[in-house]
Amino acid sequence: MLYQENLSAVASLALAHSQLAARSAVVLAALRSLRTINPDAELMEKVERLSELANTGIGGIGCGCV
Numbered sequence: 001m002l003y004q005e006n007l008s009a010v011a012s013l014a015l016a017h018s019q020l021a022a023r024s025a026v027v028l029a030a031l032r033s034l035r036t037i038n039p040d041a042e043l044m045e046k047v048e049r050l051s052e053l054a055n056t057g058i059g060g061i062g063c064g065c066v
Contacts, residue, residue, distance in 0.1 A: 031047070034047065
């Protein structure tokens with residue numbers, strides 16, 4: 001995708017990329033907290049489903065822009 005004529009898309013991607021570390025830290029903290037609450041099977045199934053999501057770039061779990 002070319003962004004030469006779409007500065008809004010460039011700004012959006014740059015903002016998402018700049019926030020990636022903070023967002024990742026929040027997700028990791030939430031996952032670590034699961035260890036202390038002894039989650040039930042239903043919650044763990046949902047976490048497992050989330051972990052299977054495709055890494056599709058900024059909209060997905062990872063950046064994919066390196």
